[in-house]
Amino acid sequence: xxxxxxxxxxxxxxxxxxxxxxxxAVKGVTLTVDEGDFLAVVGENGSGKTSLLKMIAGLTPPTExxxxxxxxxxxxxxxxxxxxxxxxxFPATVTEVVMSGLLNRKGFPAFYTKKDRETARAHLExxxxxxxRGESYRTLSGGQQQRVLLARALCASEKLLLLDEPxxxxxxxxxxxxxxxxxxxxxxGMTILMVSHDVDGAVRRASKVLHMDTAPVYYGDAExxxxxxxxxx
Amino acid sequence: MFDLTREMLSYxxxxxxxxxxxxxxxxxxxLGVSLVLKRYSMIGDGLSHVxxxxxxxxxxxxxxxxxxxxxxxxxxAFLLLRISENSRIKGDAAIAxxxxxxxxxxVVVLAMTVGMNTDVCNYLxxxxxxxxxxxxxxxxxxxxxxxxxxxxxxxxxxxxxFDEGFAKATGTRAGVYKMLIALLTALVIAVGMRIMxxxxxxxxxxFPALSAMRVFKSFGRVVxxxxxxxVVCFYLGLLASYTYNTPAGASVVLxxxxxxxxxxxxxxxxxxxx
Numbered sequence: 001x002x003x004x005x006x007x008x009x010x011x012x013x014x015x016x017x018x019x020x021x022x023x024x025a026v027k028g029v030t031l032t033v034d035e036g037d038f039l040a041v042v043g044e045n046g047s048g049k050t051s052l053l054k055m056i057a058g059l060t061p062p063t064e065x066x067x068x069x070x071x072x073x074x075x076x077x078x079x080x081x082x083x084x085x086x087x088x089x090f091p092a093t094v095t096e097v098v099m100s101g102l103l104n105r106k107g108f109p110a111f112y113t114k115k116d117r118e119t120a121r122a123h124l125e126x127x128x129x130x131x132x133r134g135e136s137y138r139t140l141s142g143g144q145q146q147r148v149l150l151a152r153a154l155c156a157s158e159k160l161l162l163l164d165e166p167x168x169x170x171x172x173x174x175x176x177x178x179x180x181x182x183x184x185x186x187x188x189g190m191t192i193l194m195v196s197h198d199v200d201g202a203v204r205r206a207s208k209v210l211h212m213d214t215a216p217v218y219y220g221d222a223e224x225x226x227x228x229x230x231x232x233x
Numbered sequence: 234m235f236d237l238t239r240e241m242l243s244y245x246x247x248x249x250x251x252x253x254x255x256x257x258x259x260x261x262x263x264l265g266v267s268l269v270l271k272r273y274s275m276i277g278d279g280l281s282h283v284x285x286x287x288x289x290x291x292x293x294x295x296x297x298x299x300x301x302x303x304x305x306x307x308x309x310a311f312l313l314l315r316i317s318e319n320s321r322i323k324g325d326a327a328i329a330x331x332x333x334x335x336x337x338x339x340v341v342v343l344a345m346t347v348g349m350n351t352d353v354c355n356y357l358x359x360x361x362x363x364x365x366x367x368x369x370x371x372x373x374x375x376x377x378x379x380x381x382x383x384x385x386x387x388x389x390x391x392x393x394x395f396d397e398g399f400a401k402a403t404g405t406r407a408g409v410y411k412m413l414i415a416l417l418t419a420l421v422i423a424v425g426m427r428i429m430x431x432x433x434x435x436x437x438x439x440f441p442a443l444s445a446m447r448v449f450k451s452f453g454r455v456v457x458x459x460x461x462x463x464v465v466c467f468y469l470g471l472l473a474s475y476t477y478n479t480p481a482g483a484s485v486v487l488x489x490x491x492x493x494x495x496x497x498x499x500x501x502x503x504x505x506x507x
Contacts, residue, residue, distance in 0.1 A: 057402035075404025081396065090270060092395055093451040100392040104403035109385045136450035156403045 008072055008160060008191050009033040009056070013065035016051050025051045027215040029065075033208075035159075038182075038192045040206035040222070042199045047212040049195040050082070053164050056193070057081075075104045078153030078161045082168065083145070088138060094148050095133045098124060101155030123151040127181060143174030150181065161185065163194040167201065179205055234472070241475045249369050250361035250428055250481065254467050256376035257425030258485075261437035262463035263383050264418045266456050267394045269442040276313045276415060277435040279328040280422045283309040285431030286335035286342075288356055293346040299371065302423045309335075310419035314412060336431075359430030359482030361474070372424050379417050386410065391452050429482040437463065440489035447493075447500035466492050 009032070016026040026048040033039055041049045054060040056067050057079050069076075078101070098120045103110055124130040127147040132140065137148065146166055153161055163182075167175040175198070183205050186192055196202035203209055209225040211218040218225060242248050268274055284306050291301035313331070317324040343353050355363070383390070392400040393407045401407045418438065426434050445458035470485030477484075 054398075057398070059398055059401055073404075075402075077402060079399050079402035081398040081402075084396065084398070086270065086272065087395065090395060091446050091450050091452055091455045092391070096391060096452050097395065100388065100395065100400070101403070103388060103392050103400070103405055106388075110388045112388065139450075152399070156399075162402070 005034040005036070007032050007070045008035045008037075009193075010068040010070065011056070011065070012068065014052065014055055014062050014067065015064040016048070016055060016060065017063045024048075024214055026055070026062075026212075029210075029212075029216055031210065031216070031219055033160075033191060033193060035071075035191055036186075036189050037208055038186045038206045039194070039208045039210060040202040041193065041195045041210045041212060042197070042202055043212035043217075045197065048214050049197075049212050050164055052212065053162055053193070053195045057162055072159055076157050076159060078155075078157035080146070080149050080153045080161070080163045080166055082164045090138055092137045093133065094124070094129065094135050094137055094140070095120065097137050097148055098133075098152045098155060101152035104156050120151070120155055123154045124148075126154075127151055141174070142169050143171070143177060146170065146174070146178055147181070150178075154185075158190070160191045161193070163192065163196075165195055165197065167196065167198050175201065237472065237476065241472065246362055246364065247471075247475070249364040249366070251468075251471060252369050253364050253372040253424065254361075254428050254471065254481075254485075255464055256372045257421055257428070258437055258441075258463040258467040259460055260376055260379040260417070260421045261425065261434075262441035262459040263379060263456060264414055264421065265438035265440075265442040265463075266445070266452075266459050267390055267414050268418060269439055269446075270394050271411075273314075273317060273415075274435070274439050275325055275328045276310070276317060277418060277422065277438040279313050279332045280306055280309055280419050281426055281431045281434045282332035282339075283335040284423050284426045284434075285356055286339040288426070288431070289339035289342040293342045298427070299368075299423060302426075303420065306419040306423045307416055310415040311412070314415040339431075355430075356427070357430050357432050358480055359426070359428050359433060361428055361471070361481045363427040368424065368427075375420055375424055379421065382413065382417065386413075390414070395452070429485065430480075433482045433486050436486045436489055437467075440486070440493055441466070444489070444493045444496040447496040448503065462492055462496075463489075 011029050011031050014026060014029040015024060017024050029052060041052060043049050051060065055062045057077060099112055099116065102116045102119060121130060124133060127150060129144065129147050129151060132144060137145065167178055170178065179201055182192060194202060203222050203225055206222045209218060209222050210216055242251065268277060284302050287302040287305040288298050291298045313328055316327045389405055389410055392405055393410045397407045422434050425437065429437060441459035441463035444462055445455045449455045449458055466488040467485050470488040471481055473479060474481040474484040
């Protein structure tokens with residue numbers, strides 16, 4: 001990795017309003033994420049954390065402002081979304097789920113090659129989930145499901161990881177395990193942007209913190225945030 | 234059963250119904266897996282009712298049924314998908330509204346022109362006498378298109394069905410694939426409606442996928458199983474219809490229901506053993 005920090009993502013006055021008559025869901029977020037940063041986005045429910053992430057992932061078009069990727073194609077992001085109701089009863093094996101992470105680098109027609117299978121295997125093994133490959137996704141425990149989705153996200157990108165409430169619904173052990181995995185990825189140079197309501201767990205691992213209350217309330221390094229004893233509005 | 238099949242297929246109109254029905258059953262099952270998993274089953278139902286309405290109007294105006302119903306049903310597919318995606322209006326309620334309105338229009342138009350007679354019954358519950366040579370050609374083209382698109386885009390379809398958010402974030406144009414599935418479903422329904430009937434055609438979309446999901450746990454296997462099951466059930470239904478002189482569409486639905494019950498039991502048994 002180069003000694004000087006390389007910018008990877010820039011948010012310029014990013015704002016969102018779901019309906020013209022409604023108030024702002026996200027207001028005026030301007031920041032840059034450098035390569036190797038671990039940014040924790042924290043805040044109360046309804047503070048615009050997930051909306052912010054969805055704009056970065058390209059799922060919700062911003063009302064104002066823009067998202068700029070540097071040294072990265074817009075589709076080259078690994079995204080770990082909140083679980084949807086559809087997935088709770090979906091017939092899919094772990095392999096099928098993880099392989100779908102590789103589609104963003106496939107042209108047409110999108111068939112998997114032997115190399116793709118090896119990539120998927122490497123990511124599953126990394127999280128100790130290779131033994132689960134033939135299992136049905138819906139029968140896995142919450143922690144196992146998150147590891148599978150993380151493997152899928154890494155198949156999509158080795159550079160930038162966007163996580164939306166990754167520890168929600170996990171028991172403390174599984175949550176700790178997931179945080180360890182993220183910390184490990186961070187030390188290996190992965191850029192991570194994580195939205196979480198678990199402030200303590202998230203901030204302890206992060207290098208930077210953004211505290212949202214529709215608009216940014218705090219943005220700076222994690223140490224400074226901890227020194228202030230969090231931020232309560 | 235072999236002799237019975239040979240006897241049945243000695244009638245050209247049954248052969249035509251057999252070919253069209255088999256292809257429609259196959260396509261409906263493939264598309265159905267995605268529709269059911271995405272919770273879009275109601276779209277199939279809505280489309281068939283709209284199809285009935287347009288069929289009635291076409292008959293009243295003396296036009297070829299498919300030339301009117303295909304474009305209208307395609308348009309309806311576009312609208313229904315939009316409606317069910319928009320959470321601000323109650324999607325399922327809006328679809329029910331469109332369904333019953335289209336059905337009412339169809340019934341009134343038919344009553345005013347041909348009078349309420351067995352024709353209406355044929356449209357609602359299907360008849361195997363309706364298939365012409367042109368229908369056979371059309372259904373072969375349609376099936377080829379659905380199969381080719383399904384195989385070529387299989388991995389993308391899986392990704393969009395399983396996790397639309399992730400697919401979009403990583404650069405897959407999810408909306409395009411969903412629209413493709415909805416439009417192909419509309420075509421399948423427009424072609425298959427006259428055999429199966431407007432009231433019954435959506436079962437071809439829903440039943441095979443649900444049955445296959447009782448037993449199989451991978452998406453690939455569910456798709457293959459649903460396709461095979463759908464074709465087998467269509468064949469058994471047609472055979473029963475021929476043997477016992479029952480309506481073809483309803484017989485096929487009952488065959489699908491029987492398969493669903495068997496698969497449910499098998500799924501339960503498997504869970505108890507495991």
